[in-house]
Amino acid sequence: MLRSSTNSGRSSAVITGVLFIAGIVAGIFSVVPVIDGADYIVKAFTNENQVLMGAFFQLLMVVSYVGIPILMYPILSKHNKYLALGSVSFGIIAGVFIIIGVIILLLLLTLSHEFAKVGILDVSYFQTLGGLLKVGRDLVNHVAITLAFVLAMLLFNCIFYQAKLVPRWLSGWGLIGSILSISASLLFMIRFIGLDATYMMLNIPIAFQQLVLAIWLIVKKFNTTVRDCVSN
Template sequence: MLRKSTNAGRRSATMTGVLLIAGLITGLFSVVPVIDGADYLVMASSNENQVLLGAFFQLLMIVAYVGIPILMYPLLSKHHKSLALGSVAFGIIAGVFIILGVIILLLLLSASQEFAKVGTLYAMYFQTLGELLREGRDLVNHVATTLAFVLAMFLFNYIFYRTTLVPRWLSVWGLIGSTSSILASLLFMIRFIGLDTTYMMLNIPIAFQQLVLAIWLIIRGFNPTEQDSVTN
């Protein structure tokens, strides 16, 4: 029985590590430069494939964002059920916001295509609509989605810290990185910072922690002396 539980924990660790890396990769490929440029209304329709590819990879992010907390739940719930359930809830919320972000991205593409048809006749209308859609997409992607997933990360890193399923230096790094990323999203939400160097620097700690955690889980797995113990 103990061997079966240990083997299950090892598989869970490996799959979680793979999903963490997949989340980072799909996140990078979901970036759509033409939407972020000043002439996005002109460029989006002429670079339709780039926009659609970005939407595709953004949808793939759901597998990681929702899958990681669900995959971790059976193990983490043994140690702290309410926090493990909270991480699953935040992961699902992040998945919903990802879908919303994709919808807004596709609406931006449609607006660009319509703008290409009418030319400058309704330029002011399309510019206003485009800016509203783009601002909404930024808030969904960089505030709502990020906050939901990072809160899920914060919760299971806290469980890691309490249980030493992974080394404490790694879970502490995750807690600090999660807090830094939450701060970045909140500062962006109140327009204190933009999608600039400061925003990126505040998000770098959690990105690298996810990468290191993924590698650790794939190579080493969870601490075998802790994964079968239960704390109240």
């Protein structure tokens, strides 16, 4: 039984690491440059495959964002049930917002299709509606999703730090990175900063921490035995 629990815990660590990397890769490929451009109303239609590919990879992010806290819950809940449950809750919330973001992205594509049919007759109407959709997409992607998932990771790393499942320098890095990322989203929400270099710099620490954590979980697994995690 103990050996089975240990093997299960090791498998969870490896799968979690893979999901982290999958989430990072999906996040990179979910970027849709044509939508972020000034002439997105015209170019989204002519670059439909790029938009659809971005939507597809954004949907794949749901698997990572929701799967990571759920997969780790049986282990983390042995150390702090409430923080583990909070991590799962925020992960699910992030997944819901990802789906909303995909819907908005597809609405922008539909808007571009309609504009292609009408032409320049009602350009101001399309620009206004498109502008609202873009603002909504930015708020969903860079505030709602980021805040929800980073809060999930903040609780995640709190348990890691307390239980020493990974080195404390690594989980501590995650805590600091989470706070910086949350700050970036809040500053963007109040329009103190834009999607600029400052925003990117504040998010870089948590992005690299997740990559290092993923590699650590795949290669090193947990510092303490899963037997202790499961049997206590």
